[in-house]
Amino acid sequence: xxxxxVAIAGGMAVWQSMNSQAQIMSKVSKLDIVDVSLxxxxxxxxxxxxxxxxxxxxxxFDTIEAGFWDDSNKYISFVKDSANLLPGHQWSEDDxxxxxxxxxxxYTVKISGMTSxxxxxxxxxxxxxxx
Amino acid sequence: xxxxxAIGEVIAVALLLVVTAAVMxxxxxxxxxxIFSERQTATEAIEKSRKRVAELVSLIGISTNxxxxxxxxxxxxxEIITVEKVMVDGIATTFSIQKSDGTxxxxxxxxxxxxxxxxxxxxxxxxxxxxxxxxxxxxx
Numbered sequence: 001x002x003x004x005x006v007a008i009a010g011g012m013a014v015w016q017s018m019n020s021q022a023q024i025m026s027k028v029s030k031l032d033i034v035d036v037s038l039x040x041x042x043x044x045x046x047x048x049x050x051x052x053x054x055x056x057x058x059x060x061f062d063t064i065e066a067g068f069w070d071d072s073n074k075y076i077s078f079v080k081d082s083a084n085l086l087p088g089h090q091w092s093e094d095d096x097x098x099x100x101x102x103x104x105x106x107y108t109v110k111i112s113g114m115t116s117x118x119x120x121x122x123x124x125x126x127x128x129x130x131x
Numbered sequence: 132x133x134x135x136x137a138i139g140e141v142i143a144v145a146l147l148l149v150v151t152a153a154v155m156x157x158x159x160x161x162x163x164x165x166i167f168s169e170r171q172t173a174t175e176a177i178e179k180s181r182k183r184v185a186e187l188v189s190l191i192g193i194s195t196n197x198x199x200x201x202x203x204x205x206x207x208x209x210e211i212i213t214v215e216k217v218m219v220d221g222i223a224t225t226f227s228i229q230k231s232d233g234t235x236x237x238x239x240x241x242x243x244x245x246x247x248x249x250x251x252x253x254x255x256x257x258x259x260x261x262x263x264x265x266x267x268x269x270x271x
Binding site for chain 2: 004007015018021035043056
C-alpha cells in the first residue's frame, strides 16, 4: 500500500511537472515575414517600403515594429502600438519615405515585437531593393 | 509477499508508460504546431509571390493637363488586378478607373482591356500599388 501511495504521489508530481512544462513550451512568441519589399521610386530620394507579418506564435503581440536602414544609416520604420495581433493573424503596412535607397542594393530589415506577457521577439532579414 | 511485489511492479510499469506517453504527446504536439505554422506561412508567402508575378501591366501612355493626369494601362496578364493605392510622386491620391467606353470599373484592371486611371493631380511620377503588393512606377 505504501509503495502504491508513493508511486501515485510520484506520478502526480511528474504529471504536474509535465503540465507546467507543456504550458511553458506552448508559449511561443514568433513573427514571420510573409512579405517585405523595398522599392526605389523614380522621383527624388524616395522609397516605398511594405511589410506583411504574421503572428505564428501562441501569444498576441501588443507592439510591432518593422524598419530598415537606408544608405545614410537613417532608420525608417513602421511602429504599431496596441496592435493586439492575435495568433494566426496578419499585419500589413506600406508607405513611401524620404530615404536614400539604390536599386539592387541589399538592406537590412528589422522586425521586432512585444507580446502581451512582456516577451520580446526580434529578427532581421536582408532585402534587395527594387526600382 | 511475492504477489504484492508483482502488483507494485505492474503499477510502476504502468506509471512509466503514462509518463512516457505524456512526454511524447507534449513533444509531438509542440513539433506539429511549429511545423504546421511554418508550412502555412511559407504557403501564404508563395501564394502572394505567385499573385505578384502574375500581374502584368503595360503603360500605354500618360497625358497631363494643368490639374489632372490620365494614365492609360493594359493588363496583359491572366488575372484581374485590384489597385489598392495610386500615388503621385509618392503621395497617395484619389483616382478613378474607366474603360475606353467610359464605364467606371471601380478599383480593378480587367484582363486584356485598355483602361484609363484618372488622377486629379499632376506630378513627375505615378505609382500604382496593387493588392498583391506590386508597385508600378511610371514616369510622366
